[in-house]
Amino acid sequence: MIKKTYFLACASAATLFFGSCGSKRKAKVEPERPNIVFILADDMGYGDIQALNSSSRIPTPNLNALSEGGATFTDAHTNSSVCTPTRYGVLTGRYCWRGRLKRGVINGYGKPVIEEGRETVASYLKTQGYKTGIVGKWHLGLEFDRQPEAKEGSANYGKPGAINYDKPLKRTPNDWGFDESYIISASLDFPPYIYIKDRLATELPTDKQEKLTAPTYMRAGEKAPSFNPEETLDHLLGKAQTFIKESAKGEKPFFLYFPITAPHKPVMPHKRFRGTTGLGHYADxxxxxxxxxxxxxxxxxxxxxxxxxxxxxxxDNGSFMYSYDTAEQPVDNVADSSKLWFHPGSHRANHVFRGTKADIWEGGHRVPFLVRWPDKIKNGVIVDSTVCLTDLFATVVDITGGKLADNAGEDSFSFYSLLEEKQLEEARPPVIHHSIGGMFAIRDGKWKLVLGSGSGGRQKPRGKNFEKPYALYDMEADISERKNLIDVYPEVAERLEKKCLEIKEIGSKKKTLEAGI
Known part of the structure; x- marks a missing residue:
């Protein structure tokens, strides 16, 4: 572990460096106008970065430097353990289950998940004079121009009409505040395999992608002739660099949302990187x-x-790479890149946390969270305060001196005071976790209550939502969630269950604060 200056949880010594974990602050003398770059990796685990996992043998010098040059949050969580709902939360500051998507993800042809007219981080920053752009994986739904549905009585009646790829899309990120947009529609394993610039496909998908199996997993579907998944990460990097270079020449500050496509499947490191780590293709x-x-x-x-x-x-969530002991799985990803697991002695993609992507356990949603701002943040600070990715919205509002509307960012709470060395003004309400299967958990201080009987995701036992007995964990004493304390502290479990259900039903940050949750 890289040596750093330590600051404790929000309720204690963090006040010396951070101040409030809440979103309400006293008026600032002068708002800040930094450029903002938000990088969202796809399926990278907490243990994949050496700065967070001292036993990792995967070289991550640039992420280590990012950690050393700013603040490293050790207790940061996604609002869901899978991608679509997390991305919704990042941009809207709202738990996705408050909307129509209650579980799972959408595919590359899915309709928009963000409601029409809903304010986002990008649309807010435009009102503050920012140039806004997205480069990368969208996965929040698009509206393609389609041919009319087949008439009643025909063989294709009831099926959606074919997509007119040569016509502008009707809804894209440009409808939610982005001046410039260069995206793929969903994860790199979902068709259509095309790039979309603003409202137009850059190339028509006249080819077909054949189905590939893990680890180079890709679904069969439409593909543009020049689309090469192995080149995608480099291609998107180039577009992001162009956006930065051009924006830096202008008078406006800029916001770049850069949701990259890796290390999500298909696990296709560029040939420049294959074999360089000696730990398999995932590590590469x-x-x-x-x-x-x-x-x-x-x-x-x-x-x-x-x-x-x-x-x-x-x-956007934890890694999909499982961790098995040697007795259970004799061959891992290091010896065979088709195996989607590691022995603990090889690597722990999700560090010491239980579970994997999709689960309600920590491995599903505790993620790396590194923040650097040389003009503002001191070097090498570790923050133990609990934060959620929904908190981006309120934080940028706080930084720019604006005001968050009552009907926007319902589950967003600013961590900006963590950068101002202010005293606490209010504590952040509990964080709600959510699994791919719709299972809930609540985190309040050291306590975590799972409102279900299993992982709610991929690892066994999967359990059922709201099926008792629930699981109560002391996250300070048992970070790997191995000892269920619900029979020892039933009163704690009862209190947390009540809080979780109240937050679930209240649906408003203002009401949540007024309720004293």
Missing amino acids: FVSQVDWTIGELNRTLKEAGVEDNTLVVYTS
Whole structure:
């Protein structure tokens, strides 16, 4: 572990460096206008970064440097343990289950999940004079131009009409505040395999992608002739660098949302990286992600905007790589890259946390969260306060001196005071976790209550939502969630269950604060 200056949880010594974990603050003398770059990795585990996992042998020098040069949050969580709902929460500051998507994810043809007219981080920043852009994986739904549905009585009646790829899309990220948009529609294993610039496909999908099996997993579907998944990460990096270079020349501050496509399946590290770690293709892919971040930071420096740019690096959920002991699985990813697991002696993608992507356990939603802003943040600080990715919205509102509307960012609470060395003004309400199967958990201080009888995701036992007995964990004493204390502290479980259900039903940050939750 890289040596750092330590600050404790929000309720204690963090007040010396951070101050309030809540969103309400006294008026600032002058708002800040930093450039903002939010990098969202796809399926990178907490244990994939050496700065967070001292036993990792995967080289991550650029992410280590990002950690050393700013603040490292050790208790950061996604609002869901899978991608679509997490991305909804990042941009809207709202738990996705408050909307129509109650579980799972959408595919590459799915309709928009963000409601029409809902304010996002991007649309808010536009009102503050920012130039806004997205480069990368959207996975929040698009509206393609389609041919009319077949008439009643025909063989295709009731099926959606074919997509007119040569016509502009009706709804894209441009409808939710982004001036510029260069995206793929969903994860890199979902068709259609095309790039979309603003409202137009850059190339028609006249080819077909054949189905590939793990670890290079891709679903069969439409594909543009030049679309090459092995080149995608480099291609998106180039577009992001162009956005930074061009934006740095202008008078406006800029916001770049850079949701990258790796190390999510298909596990296809570029040939430059294959075999470089000696730990299998997954590790090689993590190494490529690290290089990508280094190149982006180099671009910020060369453009002369590094010091006044707030860079956030995190992931949309935990890693999909399982951890098995040697007796159970004799061959792992190091020896055979088709195996989607590691022996603990090889690597722990999700560190010491129980579970994996999709689960309600910590491995599903505790993620790396690194923040650098040279003009504002001291070097090498570790923050133990609990935060959630929904908190981005309220934080940028706080930074820019604006006001969050009552009907926006319902589950977003600013951590900006963590950068101002202020005293606490109010504590952040409990964080709600959510699994792919719709299972809930609540985190309040050291206590975590799972409102279900299993993982709610992929690892066994999967259990059922709201089926008792529930599980209560002391996250200070039992970070790996091995000892269920519900029979020892039934009163704690009862209190947390009540809080979780209240937050679930209240649906408003204002009402939540008024209720004293």
